[in-house]
Amino acid sequence: MSAPPKHSLGAALICHVDAVKAGFPSIKNLVTFGDSFTDEFGIGNGGNSWPTYVAQYSNHSISIYNFARGGGTCSNKLTPRVWPDVLGSQIPAYNANVTHEYDGVTYIKSPESGDYVPLITQETMMSIWIGTNDVGYDSLLMNPQEDVSVVNTTACVLDWMKVLYDQGMRNFLLQNMIPLYRAPFYSPDGYNNKYWNVPHNQTEWSILMAEMVQASNELYALRTKYIAPSQFPGARIGLFDSFGLFNDIYNNPWKYLVGPDYNVKDAINACRYPEGSSELICVNQPPEVHDSFLWWDEIHPSEQTNRVIAHHLLAALRGTSPFVSWYGSVYAS
Numbered sequence: 209m210s211a212p213p214k215h216s217l218g219a220a221l222i223c224h225v226d227a228v229k230a231g232f233p234s235i236k237n238l239v240t241f242g243d244s245f246t247d248e249f250g251i252g253n254g255g256n257s258w259p260t261y262v263a264q265y266s267n268h269s270i271s272i273y274n275f276a277r278g279g280g281t282c283s284n285k286l287t288p289r290v291w292p293d294v295l296g297s298q299i300p301a302y303n304a305n306v307t308h309e310y311d312g313v314t315y316i317k318s319p320e321s322g323d324y325v326p327l328i329t330q331e332t333m334m335s336i337w338i339g340t341n342d343v344g345y346d347s348l349l350m351n352p353q354e355d356v357s358v359v360n361t362t363a364c365v366l367d368w369m370k371v372l373y374d375q376g377m378r379n380f381l382l383q384n385m386i387p388l389y390r391a392p393f394y395s396p397d398g399y400n401n402k403y404w405n406v407p408h409n410q411t412e413w414s415i416l417m418a419e420m421v422q423a424s425n426e427l428y429a430l431r432t433k434y435i436a437p438s439q440f441p442g443a444r445i446g447l448f449d450s451f452g453l454f455n456d457i458y459n460n461p462w463k464y465l466v467g468p469d470y471n472v473k474d475a476i477n478a479c480r481y482p483e484g485s486s487e488l489i490c491v492n493q494p495p496e497v498h499d500s501f502l503w504w505d506e507i508h509p510s511e512q513t514n515r516v517i518a519h520h521l522l523a524a525l526r527g528t529s530p531f532v533s534w535y536g537s538v539y540a541s
Contacts, residue, residue: 232527233444235333235379237271238262239316241298241368242337242383243291244278244508252278253504254477255511261518262525270525271325273316275302282338282364286356287347294338294368306375314376329379333525334372336365337383337450340507343420345393345404349413358420362427366436373440378537381446381524382432384425386454386509389418392475393506400481401506402488425451437536448524449531450517454509457502457516464516466499475503476510 240259244252251257259272275298279291292298305317307324315324342361343349369380388394393403394417398410432447456463461470476498479490493501499512509517523529 233330233379235270235331235525237273237316237327237332238525239273239302239327239332239334240276240337241294241302241335242276243280243341244276245340246274246276246337247278247280248272248274248276250278252508253511253514254498256514258514258517258521261515262522265518265522270522271318273302273305273319273327275299276337279341280338281342281347282361282368286353286360286364287342288353289341289346291341294336295364295371299368299371308375312376329376332377333379333381334369334377335381335383335521336368338365339385339421339424340388343385343388343417343424345413348420349416350408358424358427362424362431365428366431366439369436369440369443369445373443378443380436380440380443381448381521381532382428383448383450383521384428385421386450387418387458388421388507389414390454390458390472391507392473392478392503395473397473398506402479402490403506405481405488421451433533433535440536443536444534445536446524446532446534448521448529449533453517453520453531454502454513457513461500461502465502465512469497470500472502474501475505476501477505479505 238259240246244250246257246259248257248259259274263270263272277292277298279289280298281287281289281293283295284293285296306327307315309315314327314329316327317323318325339361341347343358348356348358348361365382372380392398393401394414396411396414398413429447432445436443436445457465458472461472476493477490479488481488498510501510502513504510520529520531524532
């Protein structure tokens, strides 16, 4: 895809977001939960993930405490997998790194120094980005548990919120699901790849994925706007529209990716099984064009897309992003 005659990437992505909307709390700590889209250790994009760039773009005025792990779902009791889930593994990992002192302040172990530092409620945002594996090929798409649907997997996020709310946290950011049916894995033009090499109806997959993603996001919207504020009085709850952001990147790549040519359908690191072959063939794009791609591989966003996410997440934390809606308390304390 070629661009209109304007410079891509744009000054917005290479400038720091320093301004904070008047009356908006100053966030100094971001505690993240989720899957490989957020994991800074088992990175799935060939580079740095978005939390790393949030710290960088904020001039390190925001400290990151990342408990997200690749392969994760909200709860392995709902969608069983071997990877660390949010409720059963990531929350316990968080609890193992915090201590609640007599003065009412939560302290968290610094990943850099190992010392315990204050995690002030008013200055801390708890974020979660989950759902991709919950609806994935080995979960709800192909192997659902009896009586488990996106109704349950989206309600699980409020269970995550309740655990942290009961511990004194009051600022929450839920990132909704991306349009997975546009990813090479689940698009109508998808192919057998390193994640899945079993015959299936790709068109059916894509349609089912579109239905589950959009149903999940509608449920997230209803829960954050109408249920969570009354369930968690005094909390400030944000819904970040990852779905809308990714669709905008897909439809208007020149606003986000590096041109002059853009690719929003293929992967930088594409690995496929040719029809009738058991040999996995991988094709890697040269580094100089990586930032023109939306996707790193068949399911993971590229590093450039992670930069875009970080830019808008930071703007959301400053109260200035068009991709976030806030509900509940104006000031969380």
